[in-house]
């Protein structure tokens with residue numbers, strides 16, 4: 163009914179046609195977009211719209227759903243799961259019933275109720291054994307046992323108490339959520355985003371929420387969860403996409419990534435910028451027609467010192483440098499033309515005359531060039547001399563020397579750092595400056611125009627498809643998609659602005675981030691309102707964290723709080739036993755999370771040659787996790803191979819093949835791990851990689867190999883011949 167009403171409102175708005183003043187038109191556009199969004203929200207949340215009922219001791223009873231709804235008489239039909247009154251649905255236990263006598267879980271398919279599952283919270287009526295069970299166990303186990311679709315789903319109906327405490331934790335400060343594989347860290351972080359948006363709507367809608375994930379496939383895996391909870395204005399990004407205008411998907415070798423991620427790179431870049439401000443000792447003659455001026459070492463030194471002392475970023479400090487040189491030259495010119503001491507006005511006039519002299523401009527550009535972050539890094543990586551001057555050893559220089567024209571994920575925090583050191587360039591000055599060749603600018607403009615045309619084309623198609631074409635002009639929709647103009651959502655504006663300060667930042671798989679990446683992230687959240695989720699035992703990146711303290715103390719020493727998640731909802735007991743042996747080999751002190759269910763299927767091992775046959779007979783969504791070096795050699799027909807940096811449709815494929823790095827955070831019905839010994843030896847943290855690989859399955863796990871198995875896999879049973 164509500165949907166019909168909104169549909170009607172949208173139709174009425176569309177029927178008003180494209181007439182009226184600009185303001186009328188834009189108001190109408192805003193309404194059209196609002197109704198269209200509301201409609202999309204109502205459709206999106208339909209799956210399992212109402213999922214619970216609470217019966218209270220005082221006789222009141224209410225239903226809980228993904229949205230709060232009232233009928234035409236303002237009678238409350240459904241309570242939003244995030245409202246305080248809904249909290250007992252997740253938190254009440256027989257020991258602490260929170261005024262509730264019965265909690266009912268409704269299982270639905272489409273609009274039909276397919277199951278009802280009650281928790282009685284009245285202690286007097288409970289046997290001891292029933293007092294510490296899972297919240298809504300039947301509904302939970304049914305959800306966990308479902309075949310996976312390749313996309314993460316919301317869990318509002320079955321959130322467990324320890325998870326609910328994380329979701330509703332305070333907005334302020336840094337919350338670290340540490341938990342083993344499958345404990346729901348990702349899904350809980352997403353529900354926390356929805357909860358925070360609900361309870362601090364105004365602040366967060368204005369400043370935006372940023373969610374950082376490890377790779378684009380992972381972002382696609384989780385992208386439907388928030389819309390299904392009715393929240394759409396959240397920015398999902400990888401670190402490789404954080405710097406506007408650069409989309410870095412290529413990966414460095416572990417050694418290069420470790421170097422680029424090291425905090426020392428901040429000093430190296432500071433030095434590289436300083437090197438670009440070096441001035442020559444010898445004098446330079448500038449023939450200017452009527453007379454010749456001399457720029458000497460002392461003049462340059464003094465200008466340089468003034469600019470450095472101004473403590474402005476390089477591009478802004480250039481103004482100080484230029485002014486100082488021009489003043490000195492103007493005084494010199496004054497003397498040459500016999501003027502003697504100049505008053506301020508005369509000095510200013512002469513300075514402006516000199517500023518436009520090509521010879522003067524060329525000299526200034528040479529001594530203090532405008533620099534973009536890209537240019538700084540490219541010229542650094544491209545010159546052994548510059549790298550040595552910035553303090554890099556020969557081995558490090560070899561690691562940084564560029565082998566491809568594309569940026570890597572670990573370059574992005576460095577570009578961000580460089581942008582801080584360099585500051586903005588006034589575009590108009592840049593255009594006039596010889597620092598960027600005319601053709602370069604022209605090529606950039608042409609590329610921009612081509613892009614704009616293709617966006618317009620796309621926008622036209624979208625408008626026609628959605629029937630909104632008479633309301634919004636394609637040009638304005640394209641503007642909106644490009645991240646410009648007045649019609650942007652907060653997330654769109656934030657994505658286009660490197661210096662945007664977010665209202666809250668959520669970091670997933672946070673253990674993988676390098677110290678340089680943390681610096682780039684912290685810049686985006688000056689209030690330090692953050693949720694950081696991850697598992698130190700799963701750290702695979704050579705530049706990643708060994709402890710939360712080492713990653714966070716540089717920014718919030720003693721000011722971060724930790725909550726732990728302890729129950730594994732993904733991996734069945736049989737599989738987790740195998741993974742736990744690997745965990746013990748990483749560090750006997752680490753504890754594996756407890757699994758909630760059995761699958762009745764023992765993990766197996768088989769010779770490598772049986773892989774094709776075992777994949778063919780594998781039910782559900784299957785992933786083959788292989789050493790990077792073997793990805794292209796497995797010859798599995800019909801499978802999708804995930805290669806870093808390339809778009810793929812692995813999530814929709816029945817069988818996909820990938821390295822552990824790309825499987826981070828994902829899950830599949832069946833997992834087959836290829837040559838675990840090679841996975842272990844391929845990286846400095848190979849055992850952690852193996853642990854991640856073994857914990858991706860919701861049902862079945864197998865290993866194929868020719869090389870001897872690592873001793874921690876002793877529990878595997880030999881697969882039966884078919």
Ligand SMILES: Nc1ncnc2c1ncn2[C@@H]1O[C@H](COP(=O)(O)OP(=O)(O)OP(=O)(O)O)[C@@H](O)[C@H]1O
Nearest residue numbers: 317320321322343344345346347348349731732827
């Ligand atoms: N309360 C719950 N109800 C239903 N399903 C749940 C619940 N908690 C977690 N799950 C499911 O368990 C699986 C694992 O969750 P998730 O991917 O968030 O774990 P994770 O801790 O991020 O794992 P990893 O560290 O291995 O990436 C998902 O399918 C998730 O939907």
